[in-house]
Amino acid sequence: xxxxxxxxxxxxxxxxxxxxxxxxxxxxxxxxxxxxxxxxxxxxxxxxxxxxxxxxxxxxxxxxxxxxxxxxxxxxxxxxx
Amino acid sequence: xxxxxxxxxxxxxxxxxxxxxxxxxxxxxxxxxxxxxxxxxxxxxxxxxxxxxxxxxxxxxxxxxxxxxxxxxxxxxxxxxxxxxxxxxxxxxxxxxxxxxxxxxxxxxxxxxxxxxxxxxxxxxxxxxxxxxxxxxxxxxxxxxx
Numbered sequence: 001x002x003x004x005x006x007x008x009x010x011x012x013x014x015x016x017x018x019x020x021x022x023x024x025x026x027x028x029x030x031x032x033x034x035x036x037x038x039x040x041x042x043x044x045x046x047x048x049x050x051x052x053x054x055x056x057x058x059x060x061x062x063x064x065x066x067x068x069x070x071x072x073x074x075x076x077x078x079x080x081x
Numbered sequence: 082x083x084x085x086x087x088x089x090x091x092x093x094x095x096x097x098x099x100x101x102x103x104x105x106x107x108x109x110x111x112x113x114x115x116x117x118x119x120x121x122x123x124x125x126x127x128x129x130x131x132x133x134x135x136x137x138x139x140x141x142x143x144x145x146x147x148x149x150x151x152x153x154x155x156x157x158x159x160x161x162x163x164x165x166x167x168x169x170x171x172x173x174x175x176x177x178x179x180x181x182x183x184x185x186x187x188x189x190x191x192x193x194x195x196x197x198x199x200x201x202x203x204x205x206x207x208x209x210x211x212x213x214x215x216x217x218x219x220x221x222x223x224x225x226x227x
Binding site: 004006007008054057058059073075076077078079080081 | 134160196197204216
């Protein structure tokens with residue numbers, strides 16, 4: 001699946017998107033996999049209360065299932081308007 | 082429902098007039114415009130990042146919800162992204178309804194939801210560097226009244 005990062009999450013991880021092969025069942029499982037990869041991921045995902053997640057472009061929660069999803073996006077709380 | 086996400090500036094006067102002129106059954110049109118404010122004392126620019134695809138979907142969803150909750154004849158949301166200078170218009174919403182209460186409330190609802198439910202992120206560029214604008218608790222609380 002494609003994993004996308006926006007705003008300071010993108011800056012901290014260093015890339016806007018990447019292809020991830022995973023068997024993660026939920027967003028949280030995917031977060032744990034990413035955290036274990038490298039320090040920059042661990043830093044970006046250190047405080048989940050500062051993050052929001054969208055699965056296939058719909059805002060959801062970290063315990064949401066992701067099997068069969070195409071696109072997971074992580075970003076800080078939105079500041080539109 | 083007209084939703085536009087664009088980098089280019091928009092002409093508020095033309096947009097408001099066009100919107101209002103096509104509202105024969107509405108007695109009330111409310112518009113709101115957001116402008117880049119020089120809060121940071123020496124703000125050079127505001128950069129707005131967004132999530133192409135989800136942004137349009139989220140704004141359409143918010144506009145549809147407004148239309149369900151109030152008797153709106155139509156609604157308009159224009160939101161810019163990219164680099165904006167202080168004084169530039171960031172976004173506008175417009176709501177047309179038979180009576181003003183619905184138009185005012187729907188416009189406020191659109192504003193409250195697009196502030197914290199549409200995937201935009203603002204970054205202030207000052208002479209000291211760039212800072213991501215943090216979400217305010219008040220913005221989240223504003224959603225609860227709806």
